[in-house]
């Protein structure tokens with residue numbers, strides 16, 4: 407399979423204020439072009455475009471192309487499941503919306519600490535396995551937004567899983583709270599292929615600071631900043647495909663151009679990406695180095711470096727729903743930022759001399775009062 411998938415979550419719209427107003431003619435054109443170029447993977451989900459993404463998939467794919475000419479992935483909305491019977495109800499609705507008899511790839515959507523516990527409680531993994539045995543799902547997996555440690559536990563406890571979908575991009579690769587690299591390594595350890603989401607970090611790596619842009623253009627004048635991000639994400643051997651939420655034919659043509667005969671980043675390109683990462687990271691709001699000297703001192707068990715990392719990410723990229731996901735998962739086991747009592751026990755341990763208690767108020771304002 408080619409290493410580029412069409413993420414059906416940022417489809418072109420007729421009215422930009424209405425996420426349901428998908429420009430179906432444009433989507434059909436993009437879909438035809440994608441298939442003609444030999445790409446086959448399409449990724450939708452129950453909530454995308456407020457339920458209209460799955461229907462757009464039916465109109466662009468199922469109604470116009472033979473079922474075996476494309477690979478369709480869909481996802482169970484785990485946060486809407488309140489009992490075992492919900493799995494069947496949602497799954498049947500999704501088959502109907504997409505107009506298919508089976509899904510090639512099917513995922514429990516957006517697992518973290520809490521949603522994993524719920525999925526085990528309600529029998530989500532068993533449900534997927536049963537459908538796979540019945541031929542209604544070809545490959546079972548889950549998309550994931552939490553720490554590498556938990557991913558290791560899930561893959562140990564659920565060995566029947568065929569693949570995982572991870573957030574992987576060069577800015578999150580060594581990020582303290584998102585742990586893209588470590589998650590990727592866990593997948594390798596369990597021999598699970600990875601489907602990548604957010605390779606361009608919600609589109610934000612398509613426009614990098616001027617200094618970084620200059621470095622990229624000096625090396626490859628014709629390549630877009632987005633192409634560097636997608637190629638970085640596709641480079642690990644265990645990556646099956648990289649999802650790009652394309653919104654126009656122009657974006658698709660750009661992506662298809664360099665992913666047609668994909669070449670992983672070479673050493674020199676990796677070095678450049680390292681420099682670009684450093685440039686982007688210099689604009690950080692809180693200069694926490696994630697040394698963790700402070701964490702054991704906190705009576706509220708606040709996950710200080712992880713919260714600062716998410717705050718920095720949010721400050722830089724303004725992707726609140728994405729970062730809020732990670733924040734909520736962390737607060738399942740740790741105190742929230744708003745639980746800080748201002749004792750400043752942590753501050754004398756901080757080699758960066760960060761006024762942690764004051765900064766925790768900033769974190770609170772973003773993540774606990776959102």
Ligand code: SF4
Pocket residue numbers: 703704705706707708710745746747748749750751752753762763766
């Ligand atoms: S000031 Fe806040 S973050 Fe620091 S130790 Fe006290 S409660 Fe924890």
Ligand code: SF4
Pocket residue numbers: 693694695696697698699700701710711755756757758759760762
């Ligand atoms: S001690 Fe300071 S630099 Fe180290 S993790 Fe804590 S806040 Fe960050």
